[in-house]
Amino acid sequence: MKNKALQLLGESILPGESKTIDVEIAKLHTMAKLKIPVIVERSKIEGPIVLFSAGLHGDEINGTEIVRQLIIQKINKPKKGTIICIPIINIFGFINQKREFPDGRDLNRVFPGSKTGSLASRFAHFLVKEIIPVLDYAVDFHAGGASRFNAPQIRIIPNNSELKELAKVFNAPFTLYSKNIQGSFRNTCTKLNVKMLLFEGGKSLDLNNAITQEGIEGTKRFLSHLDMLSLKHETTKSNNDTLFIEKSNWIRAHYSGMFIGLVKIGSFVKKGTVLATISDPFGKVEHPVRATANGYIINVNDAAIVYQGDAIFHIATQINT
Structure with a gap:
């Protein structure tokens, strides 16, 4: 790609050029146009092409905030190569503050999509045909759904040494x-040889500054590793190395009732530790929820009311460094 224009979405982006491409995939039912900004920053120096995306699920706005911060802090202006930012992929869900597309489908389950399929399927097809083929790397930002708060974490497929190294860097x-x-989306990127990290942190319909900062700092370390981080930005070293989780289990509610969590996300707990209580609203019964094994709490249900069988804690039980 040396000294050549990048062809993307029908536009030519020259080395050293910045361009925002407004993509119209479909219209609202009112016939109003709905455009998705794709923000492209190219260095004059040849290098990798990286995508930072969020909002695949429309209610996971903390990921959108991370990508927004990359833009306003100009972290997306690379020392070399090209950075593409899509802060909101599912603009329909974002407007409605819902996870799904208007057709009720989860965009993250319909890849590679179809040119003549449902609305979500057509959008997946667009990403596969127009965006993914130019990429070398991608980081897709997500949050927990259904009132469940995820500790900041990277998800990668097993037995992939290159992704493991990138996760260590992040x-x-x-x-x-x-x-x-x-x-x-991740499965399709893997099939098309795009090296993707999936970031999870926080919960839906929520902004959490600590999660945002984890995403920003991890991104800077990721770009620095690729020699793409501008000299204007500095990376910070975390106090601890990432912990690799090889096995984890969900703890589910044995009772319905009012739910009060007692442990902090990311905490290490021992088997038998009381993690929460589930109570009736009339002051007659209170049931403790205990840890089923030693491990780290990587997901906590923030709902005030839970029902029997609800997933309430995700505990990592087998850890490697």
């Missing part, structure tokens, strides 16, 4: 080995 508190899900 250095989130936790790295979870997680198989690709059929129909997911």
Whole structure:
């Protein structure tokens, strides 16, 4: 790509050029145009092409805030190569503050999509045909759904030494080995040889500054590793190395009732530790929720009311450094 224009979404972006491309995929039912900004920054020096994306699920706005901060702090202006930012992929869900597309489908389950399929499927097809083919790397930012708060973590497929090295570089508190899900954005990127890290942190419809900072600092370390971080920015070293999670279990509610969590996200707990209580609203019964094993709490249910069978804690039980 040396000294050549990058062809993207019908536009030519020259070395050293900045361009925002407003992409119109579909219209609202009112016939109003709905455009998705794709923000491209190219260095004059040849290098990798990296995507930072968020909002694949429309209610996961903490990821959008991370990408927004990369833009306003000019972290997305690379020393070399090209950085593409899409702060909101599912603009429909973002407007409605919902996870899904208007057709009720989860965009992250319909890849690679279809040109003539449902609205979500058509959008997945657009990403596969227009964005993914130019990429070398991607970091996709997510948050926990259904009132569940995720500790900041990177998710990668097992047995991939290059992704493991990139996860070490990003250095989130936790790295979870997680198989690709059929129909997911990550699975499609893997098939098309794009090296992707999936970041999880916080919960839906919420902004958390600590999560945002973890995402920003990890991104700077990631770009520095690729020799793409501008000299204007400095990286910070985390106090601890990421912990690789090889096995984890969900703790589910045995009772329905009012839920009061007692442990902090990211905490190490011992088997038998009381993690929460579930109570009836009339002051007659109170049930303790105990840790089923030694491990780190990597997800906590923040709901005030839970039902029997609800997932309430995700505990990492097998850790490697």
